[in-house]
Amino acid sequence: MNETKNMKEREENQPEREQEEQLSGEQQESPTKEQQPQEAPSDLESRLAAAEQQAASYKDLFLRKAAEFENFKKRTENENALLMRYANEELLLALLPVIDDLERSLKNAHEVKESPFFAGVELIHQKLLKVLHSFNVKPFETVGKEFDVRFHDALLQVPRKGVPPHTILEEVERGYLYHDKVLRHAKVIVSAETGDEQEVDAAGTDRERDSSER
Numbered sequence: 001m002n003e004t005k006n007m008k009e010r011e012e013n014q015p016e017r018e019q020e021e022q023l024s025g026e027q028q029e030s031p032t033k034e035q036q037p038q039e040a041p042s043d044l045e046s047r048l049a050a051a052e053q054q055a056a057s058y059k060d061l062f063l064r065k066a067a068e069f070e071n072f073k074k075r076t077e078n079e080n081a082l083l084m085r086y087a088n089e090e091l092l093l094a095l096l097p098v099i100d101d102l103e104r105s106l107k108n109a110h111e112v113k114e115s116p117f118f119a120g121v122e123l124i125h126q127k128l129l130k131v132l133h134s135f136n137v138k139p140f141e142t143v144g145k146e147f148d149v150r151f152h153d154a155l156l157q158v159p160r161k162g163v164p165p166h167t168i169l170e171e172v173e174r175g176y177l178y179h180d181k182v183l184r185h186a187k188v189i190v191s192a193e194t195g196d197e198q199e200v201d202a203a204g205t206d207r208e209r210d211s212s213e214r
Contacts, residue, residue, distance in 0.1 A: 089178060092137050096176060096184055099128050103174075136179050142171045142186045151175055153185045157192035165193040 102125040112118045132138070140151065147154060147166040155172055163169065168188045175186025 085179060086181065088135055089183065092132065092135055092178060093183055095128065095132070099125065099132075100173065102128070132176070137176055137183060139174050139176050140186070142168045142175065142188050144168065147188070147190045151182055151185060152190075153187045154190045155187050156189045158189055160191045163191045165191055167191045 102121060106118070106122055106125060109118050109121075142152060145168050146164075147168055152168065152175065158169060160167075160169060167190065169191055170189040171186055172189065173184075173187035176183040
């Protein structure tokens with residue numbers, strides 16, 4: 001009877017023993033935290049240094065692109081401002097020959113200066129000048145000034161005693177400024193360095209005029 005009883009106890013305890021053996025086997029197979037492989041500190045430091053270097057590279061690239069965009073934005077704003085500032089340049093330049101014709105007519109109308117017609121033409125001339133002034137277009141003085149290629153076109157060089165060379169003697173066509181820009185160069189006659197009268201052609205070269213033509 002005792003043997004039968006012991007056999008029953010062994011059969012009842014068999015599943016528990018198998019479970020304990022299985023757990024102990026798994027514990028032996030699975031490594032502990034201390035047994036798990038760890039990366040070397042030098043490897044971690046190199047990876048961290050590489051990540052920091054890449055982050056610095058991305059930051060530098062971002063700053064460069066931001067600076068380029070800011071420069072592009074400023075350049076575009078300046079270009080748009082210039083376009084707006086000089087938007088009417090072609091129209092205003094087209095009006096200048098009309099004003100020239102009116103001024104020549106007024107200058108040569110000696111016989112009708114007291115007539116209503118002369119007063120009407122003079123009034124039109126003054127109104128046109130006011131229109132130009134409203135767009136910040138103004139004539140500039142030339143006679144007695146030193147010749148400057150930025151503002152003047154020399155049509156003729158004439159020797160003149162007592163006058164320094166390159167001095168403007170006469171204005172043939174008036175010059176105008178549009179804001180701070182030359183809208184039209186003034187056509188002038190300039191004192192010459194030599195004793196020969198010389199004419200300046202469109203290319204800027206001098207042509208000695210024959211004395212018989214003077």
